Amino acid sequence: xxxxxxxxxxxxxxxxxxxxxxxxxxxxxxxxxxxxxxxxxxxxxxxxxxxxxxxxxxxxxxxxxxxxxxxxxxxxxxxxxxxxxxxxxxxxxxxxxxxxxxxxxxxxxxxxxxxxxxxxxxxxxxxxxxxxxxxxxxxxxxxxxxxxxxxxxxxxxxxxxxxxxxxxxxxxxxxxxxxxxxxxxxxxxxxxxxxxxxxxxxxxxxxxxxxxxxxxxxxxxxxxxxxxxxxxxxxx
Amino acid sequence: xxxxxxxxxxxxxxxxxxxxxxxxxxxxxxxxxxxxxxxxxxxxxxxxxxxxxxxxxxxxxxxxxxxxxxxxxxxxxxxxxxxxxxxxxxxxxxxxxxxxxxxxxxxxxxxxxxxxxxxxxxxxxxxxxxxxxxxxxxxxxxxxxxxxxxxxxxxxxxxxxxxxxxxxxxxxxxxxxxxxxxxxxxxxxxxxxxxxxxxxxxxxxxxxxxxxxxxxxxxxxxxxxxxxxxxxxxxxxxxxxxxxxxxxxxxxxxxxxxxxxxxxxxxxxxxxxxxxxxxxxxxxxxxxxxxxxxxxxxxxxxxxxxxxxxxxxxxxxxxxxxxxxxxxx
Numbered sequence: 001x002x003x004x005x006x007x008x009x010x011x012x013x014x015x016x017x018x019x020x021x022x023x024x025x026x027x028x029x030x031x032x033x034x035x036x037x038x039x040x041x042x043x044x045x046x047x048x049x050x051x052x053x054x055x056x057x058x059x060x061x062x063x064x065x066x067x068x069x070x071x072x073x074x075x076x077x078x079x080x081x082x083x084x085x086x087x088x089x090x091x092x093x094x095x096x097x098x099x100x101x102x103x104x105x106x107x108x109x110x111x112x113x114x115x116x117x118x119x120x121x122x123x124x125x126x127x128x129x130x131x132x133x134x135x136x137x138x139x140x141x142x143x144x145x146x147x148x149x150x151x152x153x154x155x156x157x158x159x160x161x162x163x164x165x166x167x168x169x170x171x172x173x174x175x176x177x178x179x180x181x182x183x184x185x186x187x188x189x190x191x192x193x194x195x196x197x198x199x200x201x202x203x204x205x206x207x208x209x210x211x212x213x214x215x216x217x218x219x220x221x222x223x224x225x226x227x228x229x230x231x232x233x234x235x236x
Numbered sequence: 237x238x239x240x241x242x243x244x245x246x247x248x249x250x251x252x253x254x255x256x257x258x259x260x261x262x263x264x265x266x267x268x269x270x271x272x273x274x275x276x277x278x279x280x281x282x283x284x285x286x287x288x289x290x291x292x293x294x295x296x297x298x299x300x301x302x303x304x305x306x307x308x309x310x311x312x313x314x315x316x317x318x319x320x321x322x323x324x325x326x327x328x329x330x331x332x333x334x335x336x337x338x339x340x341x342x343x344x345x346x347x348x349x350x351x352x353x354x355x356x357x358x359x360x361x362x363x364x365x366x367x368x369x370x371x372x373x374x375x376x377x378x379x380x381x382x383x384x385x386x387x388x389x390x391x392x393x394x395x396x397x398x399x400x401x402x403x404x405x406x407x408x409x410x411x412x413x414x415x416x417x418x419x420x421x422x423x424x425x426x427x428x429x430x431x432x433x434x435x436x437x438x439x440x441x442x443x444x445x446x447x448x449x450x451x452x453x454x455x456x457x458x459x460x461x462x463x464x465x466x467x468x469x470x471x472x473x474x475x476x477x478x479x480x481x482x483x484x485x486x487x488x489x490x491x492x493x494x495x496x497x498x499x500x501x502x503x504x505x506x507x508x509x510x511x512x513x514x515x516x517x518x519x520x521x522x523x524x525x526x527x528x529x530x531x532x533x534x535x536x537x538x539x540x541x542x543x544x545x546x547x548x549x550x551x552x553x554x555x556x557x558x559x560x561x562x563x564x565x
Binding site: 080083084086089090091092093095096099102103105106107110 | 438439442443445446508509511512514515516518519522523524525
């Protein structure tokens with residue numbers, strides 16, 4: 001039974017059955033209606049926090065789209081840098097003196113602007129990670145900061161299909177960790193871009209782009225699983 | 237309805253009548269050529285300001301028109317190049333199960349060629365729109381002065397935007413029109429703009445010309461000539477922009493800053509490599525002659541980059557906009 005209650009490994013089946021037996025314990029031990037009322041309040045607060053996490057994750061998706069489009073712009077400029085640096089490729093335009101330098105200069109300008117905007121996007125990603133971190137930290141205050149210290153048993157207590165407090169805490173922590181690792185990955189890719197400029201290789205750019213698209217640290221199913229547990233009652 | 241502001245925006249009024257009992261037309265005219273007296277300046281300023289506002293908002297809208305034609309042209313050029321390259325690669329393309337169909341490659345090539353021609357005509361019309369924008373810009377640049385109308389004979393002091401008297405050069409003798417800048421200053425800024433777009437137009441013409449011969453038969457290319465019109469009436473427009481001499485029937489390449497531009501020799505252009513085509517499209521996109529003076533300060537201080545990304549065109553419009561309290565962006 002204890003094993004089943006560990007969050008993450010918790011199968012959704014039988015959950016209600018287990019809860020009721022635990023609940024029965026409390027009926028025996030405590031003035032339970034009051035306790036139940038307090039628990040439900042805390043869970044509702046947690047669900048609010050998860051809604052805020054969802055909003056942050058929507059913003060993350062918007063940023064992700066902007067990041068990808070800017071990254072594609074940057075890599076197409078990087079890929080053609082070599083071509084536009086060779087005078088023999090200018091055809092009829094070589095009759096315009098200095099056009100090669102001007103075109104390369106202009107493209108470098110654009111690239112620089114794109115890199116700057118990529119950096120700004122990364123800053124915004126960081127902002128999201130920080131706010132997820134704050135949500136997680138504040139949520140720990142909900143159960144640990146109060147005058148009543150909750151026992152492990154109480155943390156794992158489940159009321160009906162509602163999540164246990166431990167589920168909530170772990171979910172918030174996991175979501176923060178995922179986004180934090182993904183932010184670190186993205187930021188190492190983006191900071192490597194300027195070095196690719198000097199020796200461009202289209203396969204490098206392509207595979208790095210794929211990595212940005214995939215977001216390996218934020219597995220979609222795991223994220224949905226967490227939200228399914230927290231908002232199980234809405235799905236019934 | 238506010239008639240006065242309406243008139244100043246539309247600029248349809250070609251002259252403005254103003255009467256003032258304290259200053260006779262005679263005294264105003266006697267000083268033409270010399271600095272304006274405060275009373276004269278007071279009379280001259282409102283119509284001059286109205287005219288400048290109109291001409292500069294025309295310049296701003298021409299700039300937008302250019303930008304949209306140019307970006308349309310870029311996408312047509314890209315599609316043209318893609319259609320052309322697909323035809324070239326058709327013989328070596330792996331068609332899978334379709335390869336046994338009779339004449340499939342030939343039919344595909346014909347279809348691609350028709351597409352290419354379609355994009356070419358679209359590209360030419362974008363180019364034509366860009367010339368129109370430039371022509372309008374030049375017209376606005378040349379209509380910035382404000383002249384005294386009717387001389388001393390008229391009891392009214394009137395102003396006109398068309399020169400009537402040779403002794404009056406319409407610049408208010410260098411009086412600041414708004415706060416600091418005189419009419420010649422505004423004209424110089426406008427000319428700087430016009431020159432940028434002229435040089436860029438020439439580069440665009442080279443690209444349009446080259447892309448129009450891509451993939452055509454040698455006999456067709458022989459008839460194509462650099463000094464033929466790309467559309468009918470092109471040389472009239474180019475002559476207006478000083479890019480074509482109707483006397484010698486030659487194109488006049490503009491002087492780029494610190495650059496020389498030769499007339500392209502009558503080269504065959506059937507040998508366009510993929511790289512060259514890529515360069516053409518990139519050069520179209522880059523608009524090298526416009527906004528040439530982006531400051532490189534941002535390399536040193538990336539945090540400060542908003543203030544340092546002012547490029548010349550935007551800078552010109554912001555100088556002018558600040559002077560006349562108009563926001564052009």
